[in-house]
């Protein structure tokens with residue numbers, strides 16, 4: 494079924510990698526509820542790689558690791574459904590998963606059926622160990638067909654990292670979202686590079702098949718599997734705002750059971766989530782402040798006629814950025830005025846003399862939801 498808005502949820506990989514189990518997943522699901530994240534829209538709880546035994550069972554089916562998942566996956570799905578959440582799992586199109594567990598190569602139909610029988614709602618489908626002779630797009634088309642025939646509505650999350658010109662063919666596979674880059678790390682450089690990579694591929698995302706900029710590192714602060722150096726809260730704000738304006742899926746990657754209030758506030762920012770979930774589904778576009786690709790101004794037309802305008806500073810120096818209302822489709826002679834609030838600070842904003850201006854700290858952003866008033 495078509496998905497009209499990009500999905501939101503939590504995924505085990507960024508923090509926990511192979512150290513996953515039923516208890517972690519269910520306690521994180523409880524934390525989604527207790528912290529208000531579920532009510533903010535985060536509904537998919539995804540068990541990434543390393544959930545299975547290294548060998549398939551005698552019946553050829555994938556087998557959950559009985560130490561990590563003593564009650565099996567159907568049990569986890571039922572618990573999550575009872576909590577008002579959805580369950581995501583992980584497999585791979587190549588010969589093995591990226592962490593060398595069994596993949597779904599040539600077993601697409603059997604595995605899709607198994608996932609459906611467990612009550613799975615979301616399948617992340619990776620690209621490691623693809624045989625050189627195999628055609629990547631055909632492997633994704635196979636799984637797309639297998640899911641369409643498994644008897645359950647399962648969101649198909651393609652994860653081929655933009656390899657083999659993914660953007661050209663992913664829309665033919667039935668995938669609902671597609672990973673456009675290699676793996677994110679919890680560093681400013683990684684966030685900046687992923688944002689810049691979007692410049693060329695913006696036209697390939699949107700309703701039907703959302704461009705997935707990878708799981709969020711907001712709130713990781715250097716802890717966990719992709720933790721590395723960690724970022725400042727200012728950088729996490731910019732990261733989250735860019736993912737929202739570009740309508741990427743929002744899959745949280747930090748340990749939500751231990752997150753601080755600043756992290757919670759970023760992840761539940763209503764204005765930004767409202768932009769990311771906007772039901773009109775218009776694609777965003779980018780203007781460049783001073784023609785500088787370190788200073789993108791990301792714009793998205795919203796369902797009630799509003800405009801989202803985000804000023805970003807990906808560079809290391811403070812920057813003063815501006816665009817004209819005319820550039821945003823509002824000529825001065827129309828008599829219309831752009832007015833609204835900044836997403837993080839709530840600061841009131843009104844275009845002055847037809848110019849929108851923002852003073853940005855290094856790695857900072859300002860995002861406005863603007864009415865086109867009379």
Ligand code: GLA
Pocket residue numbers: 506541542590591592619652654675676
């Ligand atoms: C790849 C993916 C990651 C994660 C790991 C699991 O690297 O891109 O998001 O799923 O595999 O092994």
